[in-house]
Amino acid sequence: xxxxxxxxxLPAAHPAxxxxxxxxxxxxxxxxxxxxxxxxxxxxxxxxxxxxAALLPAPTAVLHALGDWLLGxxxxxxxxxxxxxxxxxxxxTRVAAGYAIAAVSAIVLGVAIGWWRLVxxxxxxxxxxxxxxxxxxxxxxxxxWFGIADKPAIFLVxxxxxxxxxxxxxxxxxxxxxxLIRAGAMMGASERQLLTDIVLPAALPxxxxxxxxxxxxxxxxxxxxxxxxxxxxxGYVLWDSYYFLRYDIVLAAMxxxxxxxxxxxxxLKALMASVLHWQKGTTVQGR
Amino acid sequence: MSAIDLADVQKVFRDRDGxxxxxxxxxxxxxxxxxxxxxxxxxxxxxxxxxxxxxxFERPSAGEVRVAGRVVERPGADRGVVFxxxxxxxxxxxIDNVAFHLKLKGVGKAERHAxxxxxxxxxxxxxxxxxxxxxxxxGMSQRVGIARAxxxxxAVILMDEPFAALDAQTKIEMQEELVTIWQRVGATVVxxxxxxxxxxxxxxxxxxxxxxxxxxxxxxxxxxxxxxxVTSPEFNDMKRRILGLIREESxxxxxxx
Numbered sequence: 001x002x003x004x005x006x007x008x009x010l011p012a013a014h015p016a017x018x019x020x021x022x023x024x025x026x027x028x029x030x031x032x033x034x035x036x037x038x039x040x041x042x043x044x045x046x047x048x049x050x051x052x053a054a055l056l057p058a059p060t061a062v063l064h065a066l067g068d069w070l071l072g073x074x075x076x077x078x079x080x081x082x083x084x085x086x087x088x089x090x091x092x093t094r095v096a097a098g099y100a101i102a103a104v105s106a107i108v109l110g111v112a113i114g115w116w117r118l119v120x121x122x123x124x125x126x127x128x129x130x131x132x133x134x135x136x137x138x139x140x141x142x143x144x145w146f147g148i149a150d151k152p153a154i155f156l157v158x159x160x161x162x163x164x165x166x167x168x169x170x171x172x173x174x175x176x177x178x179x180l181i182r183a184g185a186m187m188g189a190s191e192r193q194l195l196t197d198i199v200l201p202a203a204l205p206x207x208x209x210x211x212x213x214x215x216x217x218x219x220x221x222x223x224x225x226x227x228x229x230x231x232x233x234x235g236y237v238l239w240d241s242y243y244f245l246r247y248d249i250v251l252a253a254m255x256x257x258x259x260x261x262x263x264x265x266x267x268l269k270a271l272m273a274s275v276l277h278w279q280k281g282t283t284v285q286g287r
Numbered sequence: 288m289s290a291i292d293l294a295d296v297q298k299v300f301r302d303r304d305g306x307x308x309x310x311x312x313x314x315x316x317x318x319x320x321x322x323x324x325x326x327x328x329x330x331x332x333x334x335x336x337x338x339x340x341x342x343x344f345e346r347p348s349a350g351e352v353r354v355a356g357r358v359v360e361r362p363g364a365d366r367g368v369v370f371x372x373x374x375x376x377x378x379x380x381x382i383d384n385v386a387f388h389l390k391l392k393g394v395g396k397a398e399r400h401a402x403x404x405x406x407x408x409x410x411x412x413x414x415x416x417x418x419x420x421x422x423x424x425x426g427m428s429q430r431v432g433i434a435r436a437x438x439x440x441x442a443v444i445l446m447d448e449p450f451a452a453l454d455a456q457t458k459i460e461m462q463e464e465l466v467t468i469w470q471r472v473g474a475t476v477v478x479x480x481x482x483x484x485x486x487x488x489x490x491x492x493x494x495x496x497x498x499x500x501x502x503x504x505x506x507x508x509x510x511x512x513x514x515x516x517v518t519s520p521e522f523n524d525m526k527r528r529i530l531g532l533i534r535e536e537s538x539x540x541x542x543x544x
Contacts, residue, residue, distance in 0.1 A: 179374040182344050187388040187439065188364035197391065201378045278378040278419045 057248035066252035069237075077249055080237055088256060091222050091233040094150055095264070098157025099218045106162045107207060110169025111195060114203070127166065135159035135217070136224055143229050153225035153233075160217035165210040172206025173199055205279060208272045215268055219261040234260075288356050290443055290475040291318040291341060295350035298336050310336045312500035313350065318492075320442075323469055323476045325490035326503075327483065327529070329537075333501025334479045335447055341477060342368050342445050355442055364388055367436030367474075369446040373428035375420040375435075382407060382416040385434045406434040409468065426457040433465070437472060444469075446478045450485070462488050466513055483529050487522060488515055495529060497536050505532060 039059050045051075046058035053061070067073050072082025080087070109127075112119045135156050142152035176199050184198040226235025234257050241249035298311040311333040318324050326334040339345040340352050343362040352359040354366060362368075375384045383390070386403035394402075400416075407416060410430040420428055429449050436444055450458045466489060469476055480486050486493045490509060497504040507529065511521050 177374070179370055179372065180376065182342075182362065183368070183370065183374045183376075184387075184391075185344075185362035186342065186364070186366065186368045187391055187435070189391050193391050197387075198376065201376070204378075276378075278421070 054245060055247060057251060061248045062251040062255070065246075065248040066255065069249065069252055077246075077252075080241075080249065084256070087232065087234050087237050088260060091226065091235065091257075092260065094153040094222045094225070094230075094233065095157055095215075095218045097150075098154040098222070099161050099215065101154070102158045102161035102214065102218075103165055103211060106165035106210070107169050110166045110207075111173055111199065111203070113166075114170045114173025115195060115199060124170075127163075131163050131167075135221055139225070139228055142225075148229055148231060150230065152229040153222055156221040156225045156229075157218045160221040161214035164213040164217060165207065168206045168210025168213075169203060172203030175206065176202040205276055208268075208276065212265065212268055212272075215264050216261065219257060219264070223257055288320075289317045290320045290322070290355065291316075291477065292353040292356075293317075293337075293341075293350070294353065296337070296340060296347045296352055297349040298333070298340060298345065299348040309500035311340070311347075312502040314502050316494070316503055316506070318475060318477065320475055321473055322492055323466075323478065323490050324492045324494060325486035326477065326479045326494050326496060327486040328481065328496030328501070329498055329533075330481055332496045332498040334481075334496050336501070337496075338445050338447050338477060338479050341443070342366055364439045365441055366443045366445055367439050367441035369429070369432045369436050369444065369449045371448045371451055373420065373425070373432045375428060375431055377420050380417050380419055381412060381423070381431050384420065384431055385438055387435065388439045403434075403438060406438045407431075409437065410434045411464070426453050426461060429453065429461065433468070437468070440472075442474060444474045444476045446476065448479055448481070451480075458485075463514065465489065470513075483526055483533070484517065487511075487525055487529070488517065493529065495532050495536075498540055504536060 043059050046053065046056050046061075057065070065077055066084075068075065068077045069080050069082070069087075070084040075081040109123070113124050113127075114120070138156060138159055139152070142155045146152040146155060180198055180202060181194060184194050189197060222233065223235035223238070226233040227239040230236055234253050238250055238253035238257075241247070241253065293314050293316040295313045295315055296311060297309070297313050300308045300310050302308050314337065326337060328334045336345060340347050341354065341359065343359045343366070346360075359366075376387065379387065382400055382403045385406055386394075386399040389399040389402060404416070407413060410433055412427060412430050412434065415423070415427065420431070423431065432449065450461050453461065462485065476489075478486075478489055480489075487509065493507045493509055494503045495505045495507065496502065507525070509525055511519070511525070515522060
């Protein structure tokens with residue numbers, strides 16, 4: 001059986017690759033103009049002397065503090081000088097641990113709640129009651145239970161990352177096309193295979209939305225926990241410098257946290273693009 | 288032994304107000320091995336429900352469905368289903384969609400792909416093995432759906448208006464190819480359609496269904512040699528007869544309403 005009349009649709013049109021340097025430069029300028037303008041304005045305002053330099057450090061001063069914190073240039077950041085990698089790693093480890101535990105448990109539980117009515121009826125109401133409690137309000141209990149160390153921070157990160165992943169997993173599983181399940185059953189899939197080979201991959205786009213919301217919460221809660229319940233990490237440096245009126249370090253810490261948060265979301269986006277490459281051309285995002 | 292036995296099969300749905308709605312009324316029918324049976328009827332006459340009960344997606348409220356002598360209790364690979372929408376796994380390529388049944392059985396990748404390739408060629412999709420469903424047209428997607436069902440080498444193939452969403456030209460082409468494939472693999476086919484022409488092009492037995500309660504009103508054998516000429520007097524005689532049946536049916540339904 002051969003047919004010639006039916007032809008494949010053309011692959012989705014991709015934006016034409018930028019031709020030559022000028023166009024790329026224009027694109028870069030478009031992106032960079034606003035931040036450059038803001039930083040320049042900030043520098044000018046700080047130098048104008050309208051506020052004391054200690055209260056509003058200029059971008060150059062913040063950069064100086066960040067450089068010393070990172071590389072130990074002139075010990076202007078005192079005890080933090082050259083300790084940036086350690087501080088960043090401390091925060092990163094807490095985020096990674098809490099986030100990983102949250103992601104795995106929320107996906108497993110979310111699939112179970114979305115798939116089995118019995119689990120939905122027995123487990124979901126309890127979780128929905130816990131969900132509106134802001135994770136930060138668990139701080140006192142977290143400190144009592146886990147002391148001042150990594151564990152309360154990891155616990156808070158877990159709480160912050162768990163619910164977005166859970167809700168999106170449940171939503172994703174419930175939204176799986178019933179006929180896809182029927183097709184799987186028709187091809188002889190066991191219930192376990194239906195879950196692993198059909199329900200889970202079909203729910204992945206939704207699960208990934210949850211994971212991306214969760215990575216933001218994870219960073220937020222690590223920093224919060226480090227301000228209160230831990231004696232290391234970027235959040236601790238931020239809060240400690242505040243006590244010593246070193247707003248240049250406060251700002252350097254804010255920039256560091258923002259950068260790491262941005263990079264972890266970028267990593268997640270790259271993972272998502274490689275796992276969900278089949279979605280390309282089917283969604284607005286994949287244009 | 289017959290391929291499919293419907294033994295007083297009945298399906299009753301309960302609607303929102305708690306009233307019973309008879310979708311399929313006590314239906315008794317026997318379909319022999321290698322037959323191509325078309326279930327013809329208007330939408331809402333229970334033809335899809337009947338097919339779903341043979342597939343095992345739905346359980347009869349009374350009576351039983353037997354396939355190759357065994358009572359149907361759940362879906363299974365002995366009955367290949369081609370859905371109205373292609374229902375492919377969007378995250379799998381064409382070849383992995385076709386080979387999905389083998390993956391579930393734990394067959395190794397090389398053998399999976401070798402066996403899937405045969406069926407991809409059979410439905411005329413050679414060259415599209417690595418494409419994703421989102422990159423295929425409606426007709427091509429349905430070919431994948433057919434290849435996927437054929438690969439299981441099922442004794443029975445159940446098709447639920449698989450060509451309904453296709454354009455007229457693609458539809459005619461797919462119908463011809465389906466007949467060729469059916470003649471080659473020798474499976475029993477049950478094909479649901481609301482189109483008289485489609486039933487007459489495909490079926491060697493046409494079950495005309497009535498609406499509310501859904502039941503098979505008449506089984507009409509149709510032995511016009513293939514390929515069938517849709518302009519021949521025999522074709523048109525049969526069409527007239529079936530259209531007459533349908534008209535009679537709808538006027539009776541109006542009178543009852």
